[in-house]
Amino acid sequence: MTLEILTPERKLYSGEVYGVQLPGISGLFEVLDRHAAMVSALGKGNMKILMDNKNNTESYSIQGGFVEVLNNKVTVLVEGAKEA
Amino acid sequence: MAGQLKEVRNRIKSVQSTQQITKAMKMVSAAKLRRAQDAITQMRPYAQKLQEMLSNIVSNSEGDTNIALAAERPVEKVLLIVITSDRGLAGAYNANIVKAAKQAVADNYSAQHAKKNITIWSIGKKGYEAMQRAGYSTDASYKDIFLNLTFENVQAAAQAAVKAYENKEFDRVELVYSQFKNAATQAFVVEQFLPIPKVQKQAGAKKADFIYEPAKDQLIAELMPKILNTQLYKAVLDANASEHGARMTAMDKASENANELLKTLKISYNRARQAAITTELTEIVSGAAALQG
Numbered sequence: 001m002t003l004e005i006l007t008p009e010r011k012l013y014s015g016e017v018y019g020v021q022l023p024g025i026s027g028l029f030e031v032l033d034r035h036a037a038m039v040s041a042l043g044k045g046n047m048k049i050l051m052d053n054k055n056n057t058e059s060y061s062i063q064g065g066f067v068e069v070l071n072n073k074v075t076v077l078v079e080g081a082k083e084a
Numbered sequence: 085m086a087g088q089l090k091e092v093r094n095r096i097k098s099v100q101s102t103q104q105i106t107k108a109m110k111m112v113s114a115a116k117l118r119r120a121q122d123a124i125t126q127m128r129p130y131a132q133k134l135q136e137m138l139s140n141i142v143s144n145s146e147g148d149t150n151i152a153l154a155a156e157r158p159v160e161k162v163l164l165i166v167i168t169s170d171r172g173l174a175g176a177y178n179a180n181i182v183k184a185a186k187q188a189v190a191d192n193y194s195a196q197h198a199k200k201n202i203t204i205w206s207i208g209k210k211g212y213e214a215m216q217r218a219g220y221s222t223d224a225s226y227k228d229i230f231l232n233l234t235f236e237n238v239q240a241a242a243q244a245a246v247k248a249y250e251n252k253e254f255d256r257v258e259l260v261y262s263q264f265k266n267a268a269t270q271a272f273v274v275e276q277f278l279p280i281p282k283v284q285k286q287a288g289a290k291k292a293d294f295i296y297e298p299a300k301d302q303l304i305a306e307l308m309p310k311i312l313n314t315q316l317y318k319a320v321l322d323a324n325a326s327e328h329g330a331r332m333t334a335m336d337k338a339s340e341n342a343n344e345l346l347k348t349l350k351i352s353y354n355r356a357r358q359a360a361i362t363t364e365l366t367e368i369v370s371g372a373a374a375l376q377g
Contacts, residue, residue: 006130008235008317009123025298025306039137040297041306066307068137070294075133079310080236 001033003049005060005076012060012081013049020074021048022067031067031074038069046084047076059084089360092353096346103342109173110335113328117267120325124264127321131314138307143285145300153246153308154280161201162193163245163254165277167261167319168211169327170230175334177262177270177327178210184272185211185260186218203254207241207320233324235317242316246309249278259316264325268333277315280308 003020005013019032023045030050031038042065049058065078166185168178185204189197196202204222206212207229216222226241245257257278262270296303 006133008127008130008314010126011129036295037293038295038297039141039303040295041303066134066137066310068133068140077130077133077137077310079239079313 001031001035001072001074003074003076005047005049005078005081007078007081012078013058017049018052019050020076021046021050022076023047023062031069034072035069035074037071038067040067041065042067042076042078047078047081089353089356092349092356096349096353099342099345099349103339103346106335106338106342110332110339113332113335117325117328117332120321120328121264124318124321124325127314127318131318134307134311134314138304138311139283139285140294141296141300141303141307142283144294151280151283151304151308153249153278153312154282156279157255159193159196159255161203161254161256162196163203163205163248163257164188165205165207165241165245165257165259165316166211166215167259167323168206168208168214169323170209170228171331172210173334174327174331175337177330177334178208178214180270180272181260181262182211182214182218184274185215188258188260188274205241205245208323229320230324233320235313238317238320239313242313243309245277245316246312254278259319261319261323262326262330264322264329267329270326270330275319277312280312 001017001019003013003015003017004011019030021028021030022040023043025041025043028045029040042062044063045061047060047062049060051057060078060081061084062078062082063080065076065081067077068075164185166181168181172178189202193202200221202220204215204220205226206215206222206224207226209227212222212224212227225244226237229237229241245254248254249257256276259275259277260273261275262272265271298306
């Protein structure tokens with residue numbers, strides 16, 4: 001699936017990934033390949049990009065934001081993302 | 085004669101050094117302008133996606149959506165957020181924004197102004213000074229955003245405005261700033277910030293069976309403040325680019341004018357020099373003639 005992470009200041013990430021873990025408002029969840037269409041609000045917490053299925057990850061701490069999943073394309077909009 | 089010569093020479097020198105400054109300022113502004121434009125392009129995808137999400141949700145839900153921040157109420161108290169620059173020497177840039185703000189008050193809110201119910205939040209020092217001089221009640225809390233232009237700082241200002249609106253300290257919030265068109269032209273606009281203009285349903289929106297987490301209404305309530313943050317951020321970035329654009333054009337004009345001035349000064353310098361030489365020659369020739377006679 002394609003992942004795109006956007007902040008107001010720049011494009012943080014763009015590319016093919018295995019999955020992504022996100023801090024939803026009501027709890028942590030994970031989006032993997034071919035996830036159903038979804039719009040969700042994110043809370044404060046850690047966002048983890050799963051680069052492949054061999055535990056290669058990249059983490060960011062975020063203050064909040066939104067995620068949209070549509071046609072195997074995941075767009076994450078975050079404010080105040082810092083590399084963790 | 086020699087005195088006049090020296091005077092012109094000094095003026096030429098002073099004009100040249102002024103021209104050097106204006107040329108340097110023009111180049112600095114050009115570099116800053118490019119960076120400011122970059123920042124606008126960087127934030128555009130985020131802003132577009134956010135707007136798209138909102139119109140998607142609104143279009144996919146039946147009936148009218150209830151948005152607290154979009155409720156119109158009688159306008160008693162008005163907040164104007166006026167975005168100017170911290171520094172001058174940018175042509176009529178700051179003066180035009182202040183003029184636009186005063187015009188907006190005169191056109192739409194003269195009744196509220198008479199009752200002293202208009203508050204100005206200034207972003208940028210120049211506007212703050214001008215509005216204060218004009219006798220408006222001003223608040224300087226967010227004056228210095230341009231000293232450190234980050235999303236967090238702008239967000240704080242936007243959230244403070246939303247909070248004041250929710251607490252009914254203001255019934256309407258407007259932005260006065262300059263939209264960036266290109267380096268030479270700015271559009272001075274007054275834009276409604278709160279209440280939020282109604283979101284139109286779009287016929288061509290993506291119809292997909294979205295899972296909403298949390299429910300739509302709550303999602304919209306979460307989205308709205310973020311959209312306001314980006315709206316103010318965009319305005320501030322636009323104003324920043326406009327400022328540098330305006331300064332660049334102003335300094336370009338100034339350098340050009342200095343060139344013109346130098347041209348006329350050089351002509352009068354040469355004329356004075358020629359006159360001095362001629363007088364000297366005449367003196368020598370007549371002196372020699374007197375000796376021979």
